[in-house]
Amino acid sequence: MTERAQKTVSLVLGSGGARGAAHIGVIRWLQKNDYDIRSVSGCSIGALVGG
Helix, strand or coil, rough: CCCCCEEEEEEECCCCCCCCHHHHHHHHHHCCCEEEEEEEEEECCHHHHHC
């Protein structure tokens, strides 16, 4: 039996109003593809989306 490697990631989300929508899409994709989001940091809209 082979073990599947665990996929982990830490996110750093930046500022820029319209980028907030892109952040949401990236987070959804990571979750859908079984990534374990270990930590999130951000500024401006990135802090709101990451929080």
